[in-house]
Every structure is written in C-alpha cells, then in structure tokens.
Amino acid sequence: xxxxxxxxxxxxxxxxxxxxxxxxxxxxxxxxxxxxxxxxxxxxxxxxxxxxxxxxxxxxxxxxxxxxxxxxxxxxxxxxxxxxxxxxxxxxxxxxxxxxxxxxxxxxxxxxxxxxxxxxxxxxxxxxxxxxxxxxxxxxxxxxxxxxxxxxxxxxxxxxxxxxxxxxxxxxxxxxxxxxxxxxxxxxxxxxxxxxxxxxxxxxxxxxxxxxxxxxxxxxxxxxxxxxxxxxxxxxxxxxxxxxxxxxxxxxxxxxxxxxxxxxxxxxxxxxxxxxxxxxxxxxxxxxxxxxxxxxxxxxxxxxxxxxxxxxxxxxxxxxxxxxxxxxxxxxxxxxxxxxxxxxxxxxxxxxxxxxxxxxxxxxxxxxxxxxxxxxxxxxxxxxxxxxxxxxxxxxxxxxxxxxxxxxxxxxxxxxxxxxxxxxxxxxxxxxxxxxxxxxxxxxxxxxxxxxxxxxxxxxxxxxxxxxxxxxxxxxxxxxxxxxxxxxxxxxxxxxxxxxxxxxxxxxxxxxxxxxxxxxxxxxxxxxxxxxxxxxx
Numbered sequence: 001x002x003x004x005x006x007x008x009x010x011x012x013x014x015x016x017x018x019x020x021x022x023x024x025x026x027x028x029x030x031x032x033x034x035x036x037x038x039x040x041x042x043x044x045x046x047x048x049x050x051x052x053x054x055x056x057x058x059x060x061x062x063x064x065x066x067x068x069x070x071x072x073x074x075x076x077x078x079x080x081x082x083x084x085x086x087x088x089x090x091x092x093x094x095x096x097x098x099x100x101x102x103x104x105x106x107x108x109x110x111x112x113x114x115x116x117x118x119x120x121x122x123x124x125x126x127x128x129x130x131x132x133x134x135x136x137x138x139x140x141x142x143x144x145x146x147x148x149x150x151x152x153x154x155x156x157x158x159x160x161x162x163x164x165x166x167x168x169x170x171x172x173x174x175x176x177x178x179x180x181x182x183x184x185x186x187x188x189x190x191x192x193x194x195x196x197x198x199x200x201x202x203x204x205x206x207x208x209x210x211x212x213x214x215x216x217x218x219x220x221x222x223x224x225x226x227x228x229x230x231x232x233x234x235x236x237x238x239x240x241x242x243x244x245x246x247x248x249x250x251x252x253x254x255x256x257x258x259x260x261x262x263x264x265x266x267x268x269x270x271x272x273x274x275x276x277x278x279x280x281x282x283x284x285x286x287x288x289x290x291x292x293x294x295x296x297x298x299x300x301x302x303x304x305x306x307x308x309x310x311x312x313x314x315x316x317x318x319x320x321x322x323x324x325x326x327x328x329x330x331x332x333x334x335x336x337x338x339x340x341x342x343x344x345x346x347x348x349x350x351x352x353x354x355x356x357x358x359x360x361x362x363x364x365x366x367x368x369x370x371x372x373x374x375x376x377x378x379x380x381x382x383x384x385x386x387x388x389x390x391x392x393x394x395x396x397x398x399x400x401x402x403x404x405x406x407x408x409x410x411x412x413x414x415x416x417x418x419x420x421x422x423x424x425x426x427x428x429x430x431x432x433x434x435x436x437x438x439x440x441x442x443x444x445x446x447x448x449x450x451x452x453x454x455x456x457x458x459x460x461x462x463x464x465x466x467x468x469x470x471x472x473x474x475x476x477x478x479x480x481x482x483x484x485x486x487x488x489x490x491x492x493x494x495x496x497x498x499x500x501x502x503x504x505x506x507x508x509x510x511x512x513x514x515x516x517x518x519x520x521x522x523x524x525x526x527x528x529x530x531x532x533x534x535x536x537x
Contacts, residue, residue: 013105017113021120046122050129057133067232068216070134074155075225077127081159084123085167107261107268115257118160131155134228144234147242151227154249158224161256168263221245223252299374303387308394310363316446317363321356321395328352329403336410343413343420349403350424353396354431354473358466360388360439362446366535372527382520385436389512392432400424419484419497422504426480429508430473433515438465440523443533458533476511480504 029036057073060066118124135148220229230245295301310317328349335341361368375381404424408417442465444458454462480503487497523530 012113013109014113014116017110017117018120021117025120043122046126050126054129054133057130057137060137063137065210065212066137067220067229068212070137071216071220071225071229071232072212073130074134074228075219075222077130078159078162078224081123081127081163082166085163105268107265111257111261111264114164115157115161118164119156124156124160127159128152128156131228135231138228138232138235140235143239144231147234147246148228148231150246151230151249154246154253155224155227158227158249158253158256161253161260165256165260165263168260168267221248223249299380299383300387300390303384304391304394307388307391311391311395314363324352324356325399328399329406332403332407333410336407341407341411343404343408343411343416344423346400346404346407346420347424347427350396350400350428351431351470353392353399354428354435355466355470356396357389357392357432357435358438358469359442359444359446359462360385360435361443361530362439362534364534365445368531368534372531375524375527378520378524381523382516385439385516385519385523389432389436389516393428396428397425400428415494415497418499418501419487419504422500422502423477423480423484424504425501425508426477426504426511427473427508429510429512430476430515431469432512433476433518434469434472436515436519437522438469440519440526440530441465442468443530445534461533480507 029039057070060069063069131152135145135152139145139148219225220232226245227249230242230249233239233242233245295304311321312318328351331348332341332345335345361371364371371384375384401421401424404417404420408414408420442461444454444461444465446454480500483503484497484500487494487500
C-alpha cells in the first residue's frame with residue numbers, strides 16, 4: 001500500500017463546536033431587542049452577584065469554619081448543575097446532541113469538543129468565581145494554592161460534565177412535549193429550595209457555622225467538593241490526603257466523561273420512538289383495566305379514572321398537585337423541626353389539597369364539551385361532581401392523615417392527634433363542598449401553554465372563586481373549631497377530645513354531600529356558560 005493511501009488523521013472539531021456555540025449565542029441575541037436586553041441584564045446581575053460572593057468568600061479567610069462552609073457551597077453548586085438541565089433544557093441549544101446525529105462524528109472527540117464549549121456562558125463563569133473564592137478562603141501557603149488551582153479546574157469540569165451527562169441521559173425526555181412540560185415544576189423546586197434555605201439559615205443563625213462541620217467532614221470526600229477539601233488539607237500539611245482528594249475528583253471526572261460518552265454513543269446509534277413500532281395497544285388496555293378494577297363501576301369509576309389520569313398526565317394539573325403536596329408537608333414539618341410549630345399546622349395539608357377541588361371544570365379546558373354532552377340532568381351532574389370529589393379523596397385522605405401523624409410524632413403531642421385529624425377531615429369536607437359549588441358558579445379557563453394558571457381577563461373571577469370559597473369553608477368549619485376550643489379550655493375536656501375525630505369525619509362527610517347536592521342543579525343549568533368560560537384559554 002502506498003503512502004498516499006494512508007488515512008489522514010481526523011481534524012480536531014473542538015474549535016468548530018466552540019465557534020458554533022458562540023454563533024448560537026450571537027444569533028439568539030439578534031432575534032429581538034427584548035431577548036438581548038434580558039440576556040445582558042441577567043449577565044450583569046450574575047456578574048455583580050458573583051463579585052459580591054467572591055468578596056464575601058475571601059473575607060472568610062482565616063475563619064475557623066470557613067472550610068466547612070465552602071465545601072458545602074461547592075456541593076450545592078454541583079447539585080444545581082445536576083438538576084438545572086432537567087428543568088431548563090431550552091436554555092442552551094447545544095445541550096441537544098440529537099442535532100448532530102447525522103454527522104460523521106465519533107463520541108470521544110465530540111465529548112471533548114462539547115466539554116470545552118460548555119465552559120462558555122454565564123453559569124460556568126459564576127461557578128468559577130465561587131470556586132476561586134472558596135480556594136482563596138481556605139488556602140494558606142504555596143503548596144495549598146497549587147493544589148487549589150488544580151482543584152478549581154477539576155471541580156469546574158466535574159460540574160459541567162455532570163450537567164452534560166444528565167442532559168444526554170435524559171435528552172429523549174427533555175426534547176419531548178412531556179419533557180418541556182417538566183419545566184412547569186421548576187417553580188416547585190424554587191419554592192421547596194427557598195424553604196430549605198430559610199430553614200438552614202435559621203439554624204445557622206441560632207447555632208453558628210460550627211453546625212456545618214459534621215456534614216462537611218463527609219462532603220469533603222465527595223467530588224467535586226473534595227477538590228476544595230484538598231486545598232484545605234494542603235494548608236494543614238496533609239499532602240497525602242490532598243492528593244487523594246484530588247484523585248477522587250479526577251476519577252469522578254473520568255467516570256462522568258465515560259458515562260457521557262456511553263450515552264452519547266447510544267443516542268447517536270440507537271433508534272428512537274419514531275423508528276420503532278408503536279406500543280402494543282393490548283398492553284395499554286391491560287394497564288387501563290388494572291386501574292379500572294380498583295374503582296367503582298359505572299360513571300363514577302370512569303370519572304374517577306379520568307380525574308386521576310389528569311393528575312398523572314396533565315402538566316398543569318400535576319404541577320398544582322405536586323406543589324400542594326410539597327407545601328402541605330413542608331409548612332407543618334419544618335415548623336415542628338424548628339420547635340416553633342403547632343400540631344394544628346397539620347391541617348395545612350388538608351387545606352392545600354382541598355384547593356384542588358376548586359375550578360374542577362377548568363382543568364378540562366375546551367374538552368369539557370365531551371363531559372357536558374353526558375350531563376342531561378341534575379342526577380348526572382351530581383354523579384360527575386361526586387366522582388371528582390372521590391378521586392381527590394383517594395389521594396387527600398391518606399396524605400392528610402400521614403402529615404398529621406408525622407407532625408404529631410415530631411412534636412410528641414399524641415393526645416391531640418384525634419382532634420387534629422377531626423379538624424382536618426372537617427376542613428377537607430368543607431373545601432370539597434365549597435369547591436364543587438364555586439366550580440359551577442365561577443368557572444375559569446387554565447391556559448395549556450406557559451406558566452399562567454388563569455386565562456387573561458379571568459383573574460378577578462379566579463380570585464373571587466378561590467378566596468370566597470376558602471372563607472366559606474372556614475365558616476362551615478366553625479362548629480368543629482368551636483368544639484375544639486371548648487374542649488381545650490374546659491375542665492376535663494381532654495377526656496372527651498377523642499370524640500372530635502368521629503365528629504369531624506361525619507361532619508365533613510355531611511358537608512361534602514350537601515355541597516355536592518347544592519352544586520349539581522347549578523351545574524346542570526349552566527353547562528353552556530361553563531363551557532364558554534373554561535374554553536377561553
């Protein structure tokens with residue numbers, strides 16, 4: 001074979017991919033002045049915040065617990081890099097390697113090129129500032145700074161590779177309609193994260209940074225926090241420990257790159273759903289039949305199954321349920337953990353889930369006309385509303401009970417468990433009753449796209465429905481609340497407090513049935529108006 005037939009070495013595609021990333025950023029900013037202003041404004045805000053954080057971390061230099069704080073900070077940064085691609089997949093178009101599947105590219109060069117291009121952006125710059133500030137706050141001596149520089153590079157690469165590996169492993173989901181709808185849940189992550197940060201800040205304010213030493217002793221051996229822990233170990237003269245911590249970070253980077261490359265190879269060579277035969281309809285029928293067997297027969301079971309499938313499949317309905325479930329648990333449990341809570345906060349769970357009964361027809365949007373065609377009498381309307389309430393109770397009753405028992409266990413106030421459960425059941429029944437009535441009296445549309453939960457022009461209607469219904473529910477619960485107060489202030493009332501559990505359950509059931517019967521005639525009469533109202537989005 002002649003020398004001319006020797007294949008030429010493959011060209012490095014890294015510069016090409018970097019230029020592609022810069023072109024995507026530049027062209028994206030050219031699309032509109034609003035997008036350009038938003039990007040520049042967010043960049044400036046992140047840069048200012050990064051500078052402030054960098055100065056703050058440097059100011060920690062010499063503090064006895066600075067190492068514990070920065071190790072925890074880097075661990076939180078890594079967690080953020082891991083979850084952000086799941087909620088904001090559209091923030092970086094280069095996160096979608098399926099755009100490159102038709103090109104003759106090998107995985108390893110592509111991984112290297114994508115890794116380098118991923119270092120371009122606001123997120124990597126912010127992370128770099130945090131890592132540099134962390135090293136400066138703990139490094140003492142030339143050797144520690146050398147270890148710190150290596151640690152910063154490794155930690156940054158681990159964060160970026162972690163985000164890429166997670167994105168590629170879930171890219172089929174993230175680029176689908178359901179994956180894009182997953183971003184609806186990002187607000188829940190922010191809300192829960194804010195509660196966790198608030199709880200942690202209160203604990204630190206009361207106990208000081210010394211509380212971080214225990215978690216930091218564990219996290220400093222977990223990449224990429226181990227890279228910053230290496231700088232602290234080198235400052236103390238433990239050079240062997242520092243080398244081991246850097247080696248752990250390097251091993252994690254190698255493992256993430258291998259995992260990334262494996263998923264990338266599978267993604268670019270394996271067929272997707274568009275090239276595979278559709279799922280066997282008999283499997284879907286068996287799954288549906290399995291759920292139907294657990295529900296009542298007739299219209300009641302059919303409506304319950306439809307409502308439960310909305311909770312599982314519809315992004316807006318799922319987001320509302322997950323948010324209510326999370327906040328209903330966070331408020332009583334976090335207050336109990338802080339030692340400032342009351343066992344009556346457990347009723348918050350029933351209240352949050354009871355709100356899901358409001359605007360029952362709005363979640364159907366324009367498809368409500370299919371439901372309306374099956375309602376020809378007050379009886380049909382009553383069965384429809386009753387089935388929707390039963391579907392809600394399937395989730396709400398065990399959940400409210402679980403939250404109440406957990407809160408009671410954390411506070412150690414077991415004698416009050418029956419009366420709090422009774423209050424929760426009464427509150428839930430009142431909210432089901434008022435929710436059924438307001439669903440018929442004040443229906444409004446829920447837009448399927450975007451983050452709004454109320455169609456334009458219907459905000460006042462939604463406010464009136466929810467606030468008015470909640471006030472009415474509180475008034476309906478007044479007898480049970482009054483009985484609870486009377487038993488707590490009267491002599492010997494503790495001996496009879498257990499009666500509030502059956503009383504609350506029976507009272508809640510009676511109110512629910514009454515509310516459903518009151519709402520059924522209005523629902524049957526106002527079907528055209530309801531259909532118009534819920535179809536506006």
